[in-house]
Amino acid sequence: MRDWGDLPKRALTAAVLGPAALLCVWFGGYGWAALMALCMTGLSWEWAKLCGGSTVASPGIFVAPSVLAALALALLGHPAAGLGLLGIGAVGAWYAASRSVGTRPFWWAFGVLYLGIAGVALVVLRGDDLVGRDNVIFLLLVVWASDISAxxxxxSLGGPKLAPAISPNKTWSGSLGGLFGASAVGLLAAMALGGGGSAGRVILVSALLGIATQAGDLLESWIKRRFGVKDSSGLIPGHGGLLDRLDGVIAAAPLAALIGLAVGHGVHLWR
Structure with a gap:
C-alpha cells in the first residue's frame, strides 16, 4: 500500500500558501515585491544553513545581500545590473569561503547565482506591464501541476526509478504524470487567461517548463544528498523548506524569462 500519510498536511499548506502567492502576483506592486523579498531572504537563509554557515557571518553575508540587491535593481527596471551584481556577489562569496577552513567555495558562489538568477527572472517576467501577470500565473500553475501530478x-503507479542514485523515490511514472499534468493545466490556464496561441504551442511551452521543473527537483535532491540532509529546513509543514517547495520554480523561471524575451514584450509565453 502506498504511503499517503503526508498528503493532508501537504494539501492544507498548499491551500493556504498557493492562493496567497497568486494574490501577490495578481495585484503586483508592493505585495509582489514583499513576496519576492521574503522568499529570497528565506531561501538565502536555507542555503547558508545548508552550506554549514549563516547569513550573518562570512561567507554567508554575501548571499542574501547580493540576491536582495539584485532583486531590487530588477524591480527598479535594471535587471542587467542586477545580474552583474550577482556575479560580483558570487566572486565575493567564493573568495570569502576559500579563506575559511572547512567551507565549500563553489557552493557558496553557486547559491548566489542559483537563487539570484531565478529571482531576477521572476521580476523580469512579472515586469511586463501588458502580460506579466498572466505569464507568472501561467508559470506557477504549470510548475504546481507538474509537482502535484508527479x-x-x-x-499511485510506482514502477521503475527515474534516478535512484539522486532521488530514490522518483519514478518514471511520476515523471510522465508530471509532464501530462503540466501540459493539461497549461492548456486550461492558457484558455482561461486568453492571449490566443495554438494548442500545440501551449503544450510545447508547458512541457518545456514541466521538464525544467523536474530538472530543478532532481538538482535539489542531488544537492541535498551532497550535504547529507533530507530537507532544506522545516519552515513549511509537509514540504520541508522553501528550497524543497520552490526548486521547480527556481529552475523554470529563467527558462520562462528567456521564452518571454524571445516572444517579445506584451506577448504571452504560449503565443
Whole structure:
C-alpha cells in the first residue's frame, strides 16, 4: 500500500500558501515585491544553513545581500545590473569561503547565482506591464501541476526509478504524470487567461517548463544528498523548506524569462 500519510498536511499548506502567492502576483506592486523579498531572504537563509554557515557571518553575508540587491535593481527596471551584481556577489562569496577552513567555495558562489538568477527572472517576467501577470500565473500553475501530478502518479503507479542514485523515490511514472499534468493545466490556464496561441504551442511551452521543473527537483535532491540532509529546513509543514517547495520554480523561471524575451514584450509565453 502506498504511503499517503503526508498528503493532508501537504494539501492544507498548499491551500493556504498557493492562493496567497497568486494574490501577490495578481495585484503586483508592493505585495509582489514583499513576496519576492521574503522568499529570497528565506531561501538565502536555507542555503547558508545548508552550506554549514549563516547569513550573518562570512561567507554567508554575501548571499542574501547580493540576491536582495539584485532583486531590487530588477524591480527598479535594471535587471542587467542586477545580474552583474550577482556575479560580483558570487566572486565575493567564493573568495570569502576559500579563506575559511572547512567551507565549500563553489557552493557558496553557486547559491548566489542559483537563487539570484531565478529571482531576477521572476521580476523580469512579472515586469511586463501588458502580460506579466498572466505569464507568472501561467508559470506557477504549470510548475504546481507538474509537482502535484508527479506526486500522485508516482505514489499511485510506482514502477521503475527515474534516478535512484539522486532521488530514490522518483519514478518514471511520476515523471510522465508530471509532464501530462503540466501540459493539461497549461492548456486550461492558457484558455482561461486568453492571449490566443495554438494548442500545440501551449503544450510545447508547458512541457518545456514541466521538464525544467523536474530538472530543478532532481538538482535539489542531488544537492541535498551532497550535504547529507533530507530537507532544506522545516519552515513549511509537509514540504520541508522553501528550497524543497520552490526548486521547480527556481529552475523554470529563467527558462520562462528567456521564452518571454524571445516572444517579445506584451506577448504571452504560449503565443
Amino acid at each position: 506526486y500522485i502518479a508516482g505514489r
